[in-house]
Amino acid sequence: MSTSPPPGLGNLAQSRKEDFKAFADAPRRVQPEALSRTALRALDEKSRTAYDRARRRWHANLGPIRTPQLAALHEDLWDIVDSNQQDGDTAKGAVAVDAFPGLGKTTAVLAFAREFHRREIAEHGAFTAQGHERWPVCRVGLTGNTGMKDLNRAMLEFFGHPGRQTSTAAQLGLQALDCMLRCEVRLLVLDDLHFLKWRETSGIEVSNHLKWIANEFPVTLLKVGVGLAD
Template sequence: MTPPRTTELPEGARPKLDNLTLSRKEGLHALAEAPRRLQPETLTLKQIAALGEVARLEYEHGRSVWHANLGPLRTPQLEALHEDLWDIVASNQQDGDKAKGAVAVDAFPGLGKTTAVLDFALKYHQREIARAGSFTDSGHERWPVCRVGLTSNIGMKDFNRALLEFYAHPGRKTGTATLFAQRALDCVLECETKLLIIDDLHFLKWQDKNGKEVSNHFKYIANEFPVTLIFIGVELGNRGLYSESDSRGDITLAQTARRTTPLTMDAYAVGNNKQRHQWRKLMLGLEQRLVLARKYPGMLADDLSDYLYIRTTGHIGSLMTLINRGCQRAARTGTELLDQELLNQVKLDAGAERARKALEKKFARKRMTTKPLSRVARTVSAKTVA
């Protein structure tokens, strides 16, 4: 079985990434192989006004797309997760007769876990293609990474079909769950896939029939497929991923628990000076990426630092959404900068808005701040306490 070949783009051309899906190999390939997105030039108000109609539309579209794709950012959380993933993936290069350890990236929504794992997967894909080439020795396309997203009430047959859909296997339409599994194994072997990413694992209902079926199937994959499983989900421990047995004493979950290493990502904290410096570094990095005519040094890091933390509670997902939507509004309305008045008009996710009220009180009472304390301030503070 040789999967269909993807269509090669002309050199220097950029695929339409807004129309891809990572449930298909073509989408992952397009994202991994796309040339680096270039930041549009930041024009002055006078330069923008001098543009012709078509040029103005192109400029506005270009920076709109840019602001919608500012990440991923090299945050401490992302870098720490990548270090752990490289350790585990590198240590899983055992011969095929040995089962490989799995990974579970378990964190609350809005902390960037899927973005971070995908960024790692793309780097792994690029590294393997650079090292071993786009085709295997047998002439099949090389696909170092496969990604499957789960849906509610998914069963073993549905899961195996999703694997085949990723590879565009011609036998993905008809067959039994067992046949689908055998075909999926053929794809993994012939395409030399090494990472199998399973996203939205929290959709799996571990205690019902389908949940147990798929959980047992993960053990089969770990034993028979020469891949590293990377699970992504929310509160996977509470949902039973690491349980030694279920509520009826069934110990079939124990093998998954013993072979799975839990990793997580945390929100930004500002409880000490080191953490506040990390937040400020993030603000400064974001400032450099914004394409707004009236932006200025310190717009985020000085004038909006506390505000942005309060609005997003340090969740990178909420922060990137707020910055993206704020930039879209600032460009569209001609404001051309971010300030509190404009950002107050931007709607954000319900979780961030709920948590905002409690943080506002702490910041108002000077019990919290995102601003790093200077050496002088720390010295004065220490003398005052003494």
């Protein structure tokens, strides 16, 4: 009877590259063995505690369940990402996943990002031709009232860049671009995009900054949020 979860998955921050890698590389969870009442009563206290903990973890982490909606979303995402093979002088297509809160947008996108990460590493290796670590996916989770500088800093936070605390907004943006190029990022996930300051005085600035990212970064921009069509 296996009661051990994948190591460390309960203590991850997927806005950091090492934690995202742990999430992407983790093996599938193994369902605890179904025990009869007689078998449960036969367990000693330590074994029963471990078994109950394994069941709680299993039920808390079910899924994502491949519903027709999830399958259709992933099929569309694969079509868009795989068709974005343009050279660096051409902007790649972007995609937005927009739905009400609590419907599983982030869960669905992370499941896709994990499979994309695994495929790219399997096909191209863990290191680039220049010897840098390959990070096919950069996932950024935004916070309330995020501005342009906050967005740039969040991208650098994913890579653990040492200049993320001291640089100007423009410098942060260029440093983020450098990280994306060196690590050959191909998918940039911006989660909770509705937290950006769209209606503040800096709203136009942020909108233009996203356009700059789409034009200059050699990535497919995957935006996740609520009310993005408004």
